[in-house]
Amino acid sequence: MSRRISSALLMAAVLPVAAQQAAPPAEAASAPAPLDTRIQQVKAEVLRLNRDLLVLEEELLFPSSTQLAVFVSVDVGLLFELESVQVQLDGQTVAQHLYTPQERKALQRGGVQRLFLGNLKTGPHELVAFFTGQGPHDRDYRRAARLTVDKGREPRYVELQIKDLQKKLQPDFEVKVW
Amino acid sequence: MKTACAIAAICLAGAAAAQEVRAPHYGDVLFQHFQSRWFGALGSLMTSQQFQRLGEHDAEAELLRGGLLLDWGQHDEAAQVFEQLAARHPTHRDRAWVGLARARWQRGLVDQAEAALAQVQAPLAGERDDERLLLQAQLHLARGRAAQAAAVLQPVADVKTARGATPLARHNQGLALLRAGDLAAARPVLLKLGSEATGSEEQRALRDRANLALALAEREQQPAAARAALQRVRLHGSVANKALLADGWAAMDLNQPQAALVAWTELAGRSAADPAVLEARLALPQAYVALGARGQALAQVERLLHSLDDDARALAAARQALHDGSALAPLLQVLHGYEPGQDARIALPGGEHAAALAPVWADHGFQQALTRWADLQWSAAELQRWAAALPAFDDMLALRRSGFEQRLPPTLRAARDDAQGLAARQRARDALAQRLQQAEAADDGAALATAAQLQQLQRLARMQQDLAALDAGDERDALADRVRRLQGLLAWQLVEQRAQRLRDASKALRALDGSLQQAQAALAALQQAQADEPPRLDALAERLAALAPRLSTTLPQVLALADEQRVDLQGLAVALLDRHQQHLAATLLQARLLHAQLQDGSVSAQAVQGDRDAQP
Numbered sequence: 001m002s003r004r005i006s007s008a009l010l011m012a013a014v015l016p017v018a019a020q021q022a023a024p025p026a027e028a029a030s031a032p033a034p035l036d037t038r039i040q041q042v043k044a045e046v047l048r049l050n051r052d053l054l055v056l057e058e059e060l061l062f063p064s065s066t067q068l069a070v071f072v073s074v075d076v077g078l079l080f081e082l083e084s085v086q087v088q089l090d091g092q093t094v095a096q097h098l099y100t101p102q103e104r105k106a107l108q109r110g111g112v113q114r115l116f117l118g119n120l121k122t123g124p125h126e127l128v129a130f131f132t133g134q135g136p137h138d139r140d141y142r143r144a145a146r147l148t149v150d151k152g153r154e155p156r157y158v159e160l161q162i163k164d165l166q167k168k169l170q171p172d173f174e175v176k177v178w
Numbered sequence: 179m180k181t182a183c184a185i186a187a188i189c190l191a192g193a194a195a196a197q198e199v200r201a202p203h204y205g206d207v208l209f210q211h212f213q214s215r216w217f218g219a220l221g222s223l224m225t226s227q228q229f230q231r232l233g234e235h236d237a238e239a240e241l242l243r244g245g246l247l248l249d250w251g252q253h254d255e256a257a258q259v260f261e262q263l264a265a266r267h268p269t270h271r272d273r274a275w276v277g278l279a280r281a282r283w284q285r286g287l288v289d290q291a292e293a294a295l296a297q298v299q300a301p302l303a304g305e306r307d308d309e310r311l312l313l314q315a316q317l318h319l320a321r322g323r324a325a326q327a328a329a330v331l332q333p334v335a336d337v338k339t340a341r342g343a344t345p346l347a348r349h350n351q352g353l354a355l356l357r358a359g360d361l362a363a364a365r366p367v368l369l370k371l372g373s374e375a376t377g378s379e380e381q382r383a384l385r386d387r388a389n390l391a392l393a394l395a396e397r398e399q400q401p402a403a404a405r406a407a408l409q410r411v412r413l414h415g416s417v418a419n420k421a422l423l424a425d426g427w428a429a430m431d432l433n434q435p436q437a438a439l440v441a442w443t444e445l446a447g448r449s450a451a452d453p454a455v456l457e458a459r460l461a462l463p464q465a466y467v468a469l470g471a472r473g474q475a476l477a478q479v480e481r482l483l484h485s486l487d488d489d490a491r492a493l494a495a496a497r498q499a500l501h502d503g504s505a506l507a508p509l510l511q512v513l514h515g516y517e518p519g520q521d522a523r524i525a526l527p528g529g530e531h532a533a534a535l536a537p538v539w540a541d542h543g544f545q546q547a548l549t550r551w552a553d554l555q556w557s558a559a560e561l562q563r564w565a566a567a568l569p570a571f572d573d574m575l576a577l578r579r580s581g582f583e584q585r586l587p588p589t590l591r592a593a594r595d596d597a598q599g600l601a602a603r604q605r606a607r608d609a610l611a612q613r614l615q616q617a618e619a620a621d622d623g624a625a626l627a628t629a630a631q632l633q634q635l636q637r638l639a640r641m642q643q644d645l646a647a648l649d650a651g652d653e654r655d656a657l658a659d660r661v662r663r664l665q666g667l668l669a670w671q672l673v674e675q676r677a678q679r680l681r682d683a684s685k686a687l688r689a690l691d692g693s694l695q696q697a698q699a700a701l702a703a704l705q706q707a708q709a710d711e712p713p714r715l716d717a718l719a720e721r722l723a724a725l726a727p728r729l730s731t732t733l734p735q736v737l738a739l740a741d742e743q744r745v746d747l748q749g750l751a752v753a754l755l756d757r758h759q760q761h762l763a764a765t766l767l768q769a770r771l772l773h774a775q776l777q778d779g780s781v782s783a784q785a786v787q788g789d790r791d792a793q794p
Contacts, residue, residue, distance in 0.1 A: 157203075178202060
């Protein structure tokens with residue numbers, strides 16, 4: 001008798017992984033629970049509200065005529081392990097960030113972090129970004145990238161790019177204005 | 179769910195690696211998505227879609243939105259997104275059909291999922307096709323076509339360099355082959371996966387499952403091989419209890435009751451919430467009997483009977499506490515700080531009824547219901563945060579309006595002032611241009627002289643006048659000669675420098691024109707703003723006013739649904755406890771039977787051995 005229980009139990013353990021993750025059987029799913037449907041509907045409204053509020057917030061706090069956004073991206077990222085970034089605008093520190101392993105991984109997979117969103121008057125401004133981290137051979141590394149941003153009446157997007165220079169086996173830091 | 183997400187992540191990661199991000203805001207969405215921050219990613223994505231700043235990633239972003247919605251349990255909306263994409267974007271239609279098939283499969287709609295997958299015309303690029311094949315295999319399995327499922331997975335499982343989805347494909351292929359009854363083909367697949375050194379927890383869990391599956395398949399014919407596979411299962415992994423139980427039975431099959439005793443004693447000491455533990459406690463006496471230790475077997479059964487009584491009492495108390503609501507509330511506290519996507523499985527916190535509720539907590543359906551409740555709580559917290567921020571938006575709007583009203587009129591007045599405004603600057607510029615034109619026409623170097631040269635010219639003119647007042651003589655002649663030579667030198671310099679100075683002056687005039695144009699453009703923008711800004715601010719105020727009631731309507735709905743979901747959760751927990759209670763009752767019955775058999779001597783080492791041999 002014990003063995004029959006055992007077999008039933010053990011077979012339950014060997015269902016394909018995804019099969020176990022699949023939702024309820026078709027009969028149950030064809031008539032979805034009203035509660036589940038209502039939950040989906042209200043969550044959809046939450047998402048729409050969140051979007052409308054984010055859009056309004058951006059239009060209100062960062063109008064396009066003064067908006068400046070600074071992004072950080074990593075291309076490959078084998079020669080430099082990013083630890084922190086600090087951004088200065090006209091000598092004032094406006095953003096700094098310490099990276100978690102999860103964030104570093106997300107950058108290496110192609111994600112682009114929006115590090116700073118702010119307002120800037122029209123005209124030229126000096127932007128300096130300081131990168132710290134581990135360079136080749138686990139050496140501490142601190143580098144800066146500088147750019148004069150000519151702010152017009154359109155939003156300005158600046159991307160701080162960390163690239164691997166395979167020829168020199170050194171990381172390279174570039175600034176791209178979109 | 180975690181693995182399903184992993185499959186999606188594998189495919190999207192592949193996409194990101196293969197494709198350059200050509201819009202930073204799309205990269206920002208990916209940044210959040212890669213950290214499984216579903217809500218943040220969806221917010222950024224939908225905001226950027228509204229601002230139309232995703233550029234050429236538009237269709238890609240919509241695909242991602244569908245995937246994120248699916249991750250967040252929004253199956254219906256995700257299906258709509260994929261359906262629209264499949265209809266509108268020929269370049270993305272195949273991926274959209276795969277997404278739709280996934281959405282339908284997760285809803286348990288096997289027919290519709292198969293129909294969607296059948297619409298895919300060509301294999302997807304690179305690793306994206308892995309998701310399609312994995313899904314296809316699952317659908318085959320759901321239809322009982324195990325051999326076809328195994329065949330479909332072959333291109334993903336049988337590769338020299340493992341891709342992201344390869345371990346899962348190998349695992350599922352092995353199990354599909356077992357289901358198809360082809361142990362000979364399943365063995366190398368599962369053996370390879372089960373012996374690999376792996377990095378991530380997910381892969382280690384797959385390795386454990388592969389070893390367990392192989393062991394269960396081998397046990398009947400080759401218990402020694404089964405034990406070898408079970409030795410590779412981690413002692414504290416997700417299938418550790420089942421592996422220990424199986425190891426005990428395999429050892430008994432090999433007539434090694436001592437080894438069975440080791441495995442089952444370890445398992446019997448674990449939480450009785452797992453049916454495998456109960457079974458181990460029930461099996462332990464049989465191992466003692468096989469060793470001839472009847473007294474210990476009897477003592478073990480008596481301990482089991484006591485513990486089952488205790489468990490039944492704890493279960494009844496937990497059930498009562500669930501009914502009056504006191505059991506669930508403290509457990510739900512653990513979800514404080516929950517964020518969608520961040521907790522693949524919510525861990526059971528300690529507490530009075532924690533042990534009794536462990537099987538409930540471990541149930542997949544309960545976890546899904548719990549996640550739905552947690553998502554609603556998260557949504558409510560987000561809405562409350564926005565509700566608190568709205569007054570600040572009102573203040574900001576008022577500040578902008580007053581700043582605009584106070585600063586624009588004087589700025590415009592100054593710019594329009596005839597004496598000092600832009601018109602005056604334009605007149606001054608025109609006068610300068612005229613002087614330059616005259617200088618150029620007159621071939622007059624003096625017109626382009628520097629301030630120092632002009633002073634020198636004036637001094638030489640004064641000297642000329644002073645010379646006229648002097649008496650004639652050698653001294654005057656000498657001085658006159660010196661003045662004449664200086665005049666000549668200065669005239670030479672002016673002529674020599676004239677061309678360069680003309681060029682410099684023209685350049686400076688052009689720069690002045692540029693500045694004046696900029697000033698004119700700024701003035702025009704200000705004049706435009708004078709017309710546009712008040713209605714823009716009014717429109718913002720209107721939108722703000724419209725959002726407030728939406729917030730105040732939605733928030734109570736979310737809270738009410740969360741409450742409903744909590745009640746549902748409570749009912750589900752009670753039903754699961756009832757099921758566990760039935761299992762306990764069955765175990766109790768078996769334990770009593772065994773106790774009686776041990777007492778009347780009807781169970782012996784030979785009988786246990788005979789019973790084992792009689793097993794098919």
